[in-house]
Amino acid sequence: MTVMGTPRLRKEDPKLLTGENKFVDDIHVPGELWMGMVRSPMAHARVTSVDTSVAAGMDGVHAVYTGAELNDMGLWAAPLPCAWPVTDDMVNPPHYPVAAEEVHHVGEIVAVVLADTRYGAVDAAEVVEVEYEPLPVVPSIAAARDGDAVAHSDLDSNKAYHWPLIPDPDALEAAFASATHTIKAEFEQQRLIPAAMEPRGVLAVPSPAGGDVTLYSATQVPHILKVMIAATTGLSESKLRIVAPAVGGGFGAKLNVNPDELLSVTLANKLGRAIRWTETRSEAAFSTHQGRGQLQTIELAADGDGKLTGVRVHLDADMGAYMMLITPGVPLLGSFLYTGVYDVPAFGFTCDGYFTNLTPTDAYRGAGRPEASYAIERAMDLLANEVGVGPDEIRRRNYLAGGGHFENLETASTLVFDSGHYSPNLDAALELSGYDQLRAEQAKRRADGDTKHLGIGLCTYVEICGLAPSRALGGLNYGAGGWEHATVRFLPTGKVEVVSGSTPHGQGHETAWSMIVADKLGVDPDDVTVLHSDTAISPLGLDTYGSRSLSVGGVAIAVACDKVIDKAREIAAHQLEANPDDLDFEAGTFAVKGSPDKTMPIQAVAFGAFTAHDLPDGMEPNLQEQVTWDPPNFAFPFGSHVAVVEVDEETGGVELLDYTAIDDCGNQVNPLIVEGQVHGGIVQGVAQALWEGASYDADGNCRNPSLLDYLVPSAAEVPNMKLGSTTTPSTSNPLGVKGVGEAGTIGSAAAVINAVCDALSPMGITDMPMPASPATVWNAIQQAKNNNENGGGQ
């Protein structure tokens, strides 16, 4: 173990920094046609006519297709897929790439133009004349739940499903009946618009003679896409090749099966022309799925000391207009985490999914878990106030295993946490943040009557990642497994080639996988090449999401390396004329115990396996092994975050002054990558707390679809973060690793809003909607002042 655990610059970076990488939009083939989408400006309407004649007559326009025409062409074998029907009776309205009769959200495609140029496609799309007959709009979860309008006119209700997780209903009732303290809080998880640096895009290239199609897509999930395109188009899976070239971020928004992907493949196949499309940033706000979208109610029951006795949660979750790939399951990914890092005897969770006339929701960094940690961590601060202890103390009183080290601990939500050790992690965060000095500074400002209020917010989160044990997914009615595939092979010259089913889109898989292989096989990390993201090269895989790559895909590589070593040992023993058990393997060399001059580097073994001149009887040539790793359990990273904010009472402005995070993701392969993931993750959660949120009017129009109004923060808005880590190895895999891709996001929104509420607590403010914009905060301050003047606080 010399390479793993050492900070190491990423192999990927030179190509990114010099622009050498090819993203989908950089790849061109002769004769390609651009798609231009005609999108509905109405959130809910009947399509009464589509006149494509003017557009079709424009120079450079090859064809224009309406939804009805595409249906008549027989391109679809099935609607767009939902792989996670969470209940047997879940409502799932059919969803085709192009609407034919009724549109259900602004931006839904009603016709497609094919033109020689991108500009020509957009110009032609603009003159397709569509007539709509408006239908009642469902513009929010509350409207879906409480209003009369239905989002799909052929449905009686907007409710899609009811999903309960109440392991022991009697115990839960009893906990609340006998509680000394109860807390009930409601939070809104606003919709977020994912904003990866690279928008989505496709290029489908047909091979007319061979009858196959290659799809280049800015996707996280080429393997899943291949199966799903086969299922939805009826094209043979063996005729499809999916390539995810350089992909510039995804955050979940690129793990879907999208209309543009299906359109490009089917039209390319039908016309024998390459078909391409790249979404514009504003188009992305309508055409790519969004994140979050939940109304949460959380109730805590606690005894007189503030020890939790029960947690009860209900969600109303916004599906949007349709069920995309895992839309209904996203809220449930968080369901098991509403007890957080705490020892909760009784737990109950229910979720109602609702359709609205808004862009569909689906996975977005954290997918269900940031929502869960937000609710429990906000509620714990409320409980601390109720009990009259500090936010750190209320957490310590409730930690699983009393805050001590544990392994394989079953929680009230029925999961078995692999490992945890929470108290030292919180100690480290408080220490690094200068918590005691911060509290002293806060007290001084309050005594001085300062209008710039200091707020300190804690979040001690746990998350669930390493998706996933296939059987567990089966139990949740998910339509696929959770394994990952790896092949590790020596090339004749001693270099190593790794084929991974994990599909990176910015994480640094090539670097991390090289480091694992380097340690295992004793080779230089630069001698390891990682192949991925092309189903012709890496036919087996389940791709990258849910912080699964290292703890599933990386482990598959490590286990494959072990198998390579086992075979190499047999060969080395044969050639060194020794017993395999008498060989040591260290730093890439086999040595016969007690005979230090009898050695054989693994590269020599590999060459021997290639020539196959002198292998043990019956042994296959070449040194190559494959592993499909199905994890026995999830992994449960955790951490303690401390946010420090300054709230300007006069303007409502919130400035994030300082941020400390101590994350525990088990053993680390490359601490530099861990740091990068934590940085970006924290900012994404802070963004939800302070800046981001898709806003819709009553007609279902997005009020902030561009980066002018949708406020993605930049580096200028974020202080230098103070990061540290503790290490509690996972018991779910032989590397002892957990995931870290989503951890920052799962911890930071709650920490920031806890800090804002802490700053304003002397005014009686206990909650703040997200995003906590200056206007929102200022209005809350005015309301609190009015309440206080009226002698209330109610």
Add this chain to the structure above:
Amino acid sequence: MIPAAFDYVEVDSAEAAIAALGQHGDEAKLMAGGHSLLPLMKFRLASPSVVIDIGRIADLSYINDAGDHVAIGALTKHRAVETNELLKSQVPMLAHVASQVGDPSVRHRGTIGGSIAHGDPASDLPAALLALGGSVVAKGPNGDRVIPAADLFTGFLETAVASDEMLTEIRVPKAAGAGWSYQKFNRRAQDWASVGVAAVRNNGASGVALVNMGPTPVVATAVQDALASGADVEAAAALAADGMSPPDDLNGDPAYRAHLAQVLVKRALTEAAA
């Protein structure tokens, strides 16, 4: 983000630009740095049939000492205004305000003339020009005319520069010893101001102008009048939103903006007096 088709005309002098405007009429738009016009075109909120690119006219990028004022060529980049020593000593507020426009890449492309001619109520430089009591030179088919900043901003994204004229120069009075402050309240560093205040106090005279408090960059007349009548900062600042019609958007409703204007005017006047 895909603009409609347009014709592109590149000119190498102000005279050629005026001639091109005369030829193409109202269908044409001048483009300097492109940082206001191009986003509007990409959203298809503006679809001029002709874009006249004045960005390469060489002799309209300058910052000159003109006696009682500093003369700035319309095509001078924000970055040049931000770093110019003459401005930093004689009109330090203008240099500072230029440093608050957008982000570094915007400031290396965007021009002071383009920003002011665009007349965006949310932009920084128009308010600074108003507070400083500056003026602009408009060149047209009949020659040059000077338009005081106070008469320049006539409506939402509309100025007194006629459709056959081109803004060629910005003039700002020297105010080396004056107190000044620019208060920009925005949600992210590179954003337009939710509300902004430019204030200058010089020998008892005060110039106060507001950003994003109405359809145009606007002078806070009530504040200026109150100060002229001897009101203190607190009392004058309380009048900041008088006569204003601030916008309603996701950054704040009119009531919040009115309050913000009061807070920021108070801060600006206090800082300018210090």
